[in-house]
Amino acid sequence: MNLAPGSLLSHVAVLPIVLPLLAGAVLLLLGRRSERVAGITGAVNIVALLGIAATLLGVTSSDAVLVYQVGNWPAPWGITLVVDRLSALMLGVTAIVALASQLAALARNNPLTSRFPALLQFQLMGLNGAFLTGDLFNLFVFFEVLLVASYAMLLDGAWRTRLRAGLHYVTINLLGSALFLIAVSLLYGTVGTLNLADLAARIAALPAADLPLVHTAALLLLIVFGIKAAALPLGLWLPGTYGAAAAPTAALFAVMTKVGVYAIIRVHGGLFGAGAGELAGLMDRWLLPAGLATLALAALGTLAARDLRVMAAWLIVGSAGTLLATIGLGSEAATAAALFYLPHSTFSGAAMFLIVEWIAVERAHAAAARERYQIDAHVRLAGGAASGTAFFVAVLVAAGLPPGSGFIAKALVLDAATVDPATLAPVWIVVLLASLCTLVALVRAGSAVFWKPMALPALDDSTISRRGTSPGLVSAIALLLGAGIALVLLATGVHAFTSTAAHALGAS
Amino acid sequence: MMELLMASGIGVLTAAGVYLCLRSRTFDVVLGLTLLSYAVNLFIFSMGRLSVGKAPILRDGVPTTLEHYADPLPQALVLTAIVISFAMTAVLLVLALRARDTLGSDHVDGATRDDPGRKP
Helix, strand or coil: CCCCCCCHHHHHHHHHHHHHHHHHHHHHHHHHHCHHHHHHHHHHHHHHHHHHHHHHHHHHCCCCCEEEEECCCCCCCCEEEEECHHHHHHHHHHHHHHHHHHHHHCCCCCCCCCCHHHHHHHHHHHHHHHHHECEHHHHHHHHHHHHHHHHHHHHCCCHHHHHHHHHHHHHHHHHHHHHHHHHHHHHHHHHCCCEHHHHHHHHHCCCHHHHHHHHHHHHHHHHHHHHHHCCHHHCCCHHHHHHHCCHHHHHHHHHHHHHHHHHHHHHHHHHCCCCCHHHCCCCHHHHHHHHHHHHHHHHHHHHHCCCHHHHHHHHHHHHHHHHHHHHHCCCHHHHHHHHHHHHHHHHHHHHHHHHHHHHHHHHHHHHHHHHHHCCCCCCCCCCHHHHHHHHHHHHHHHHCCCCCHHHHHHHHHHHHHCCCHHHHHHHHHHHHHHHHHHHHHHHHHHHHHHCCCCCCCCCCCCCCCCCCCCHHHHHHHHHHHHHHHHHHHCHHHHHHHHHHHHHHHHHC | CHHHHHHHHHHHHHHHHHHHHCCCEHHHHHHHHHHHHHHHHHHHHHCCCCCCCCCCCCCCCCCCCCCCCCCHHHHHHHHHHHHHHHHHHHHHHHHHHHHHHHHCCCECCCCCCCCHHHCC
16 A cells, blocks of 8 residues: 555655754754764654654554655656565664664763764664665665765774774775675666666566576675675674774664665565565575574674673674574565564664673773772772673573563574474574573673672773763663563564564565 | 677776785775776666667657667766765775874784784
């Protein structure tokens, strides 16, 4: 069902792109006057985006698909925005994580500069655009928008320590963009359109001579999205980059790997799904092994990490691996499970980065206090109970233990793998062993951080605020963990929503 | 002949770009990415099919099919791609200069000759 083009509601579809663009421009000016006012204005704008996402979730949950033709140009030629359940879900997840990131950035003595709120808005524009666009070239354009904002966000503040990570990150993403363009133009050259709905219809009826070229383009796109999603041979840039980023930035970057996963679901699931004739399911063969290998490596990475930030980054890699493997199962139930796992892993990954920042701030605070008062080395951490509890909850969620949202998400993934006996053993073995490794690594890290007498930490890290914990950071963590708890409480409804979303994706 | 020239031009540019990207100095990498983006732009352009003496502008009395006109879409796409790759190269160049300035080395991993163990 399409809504009438004239109705006011149909324009809501373009707001998630326009609002951050305008807000970003205003915040750039406002940030010069007052960093705090800019940050709060940015947060208010993100709350508005959250409201829009909720509206769109409401509209799409009644089987409506909002199609918005920018400038009223007819479909295969103009810029098309499409809002279905999947895009609305992604918009909501992004807005929640962005709100947490902005709240965390409001912390006093933050190393981030006054440009951060504006950069966050530009990043949001790119993310939302990528989730809404209905054609492949605009997906490329919005990828570039979100990437260029992320380059600036990564280097914002203490950029000297992040130059090396930034250089690697920019280079690999530029290479990815080049491959993306080659794939896009290859598709245009053979199929003659870039509109996703149009492409799906034409690929199903492709002459046999064009199949190898389209196959090549599809696999090139898989490489590009694999770079974004940090799939195994392509994702080794991620731990260094995310580990180097400031905590609010890293929390937002937790969404960025999900953009790659989203693009695979949207492009490969949409164009090469069951109805694509000879090319149907060409990605499943690659996604399942790549996802499982990524997950296995991430489990080892969490065990080997000596820095909590790097460990949190490996958790992000692991969640991307699980998602890719689940999508690679290729069934509707698997996609539904992946769509449930996606918000869970985004919230818990982002929360972990912020909790690590909280611990770092507290440790620096305690060490500074000890230096001042000459307390002995067995000093207890001031306020360690609160951050310890948050860490404990995050561990439960991230490792997939029962009360957390990770338990339900992983149970759904494992259940989806039982359908095909060939996938049952590899998926169960890798996912369960990886969960065990993650749990061991996190518990070991937690007991070392919270129960061992504090060795004097190095105080030369300029990224750490020394004036204690700020309410912004704590409320951001509470927001993310609360979103995870809401996922558990509303699990039946959310799963029903992701199931219908997966069904709609499979049917299109 | 035109097709051969175009195809081998794109091939040589890509090969040179990939080679330069794999080198260890940041300036080489920047040059490599630039060459690669040239190759990509030419590739996009050629996806509208190569033709001589056809404009993408409609004329009276000529049927509006691609047999009589050049495809305007790849031209629009290539313009967008040029602008974006130009901007991205500028970002990378600034980053490379800053890295050279701050880390005291133009190695992509920021390692200096005296301190080979500084690789990440």
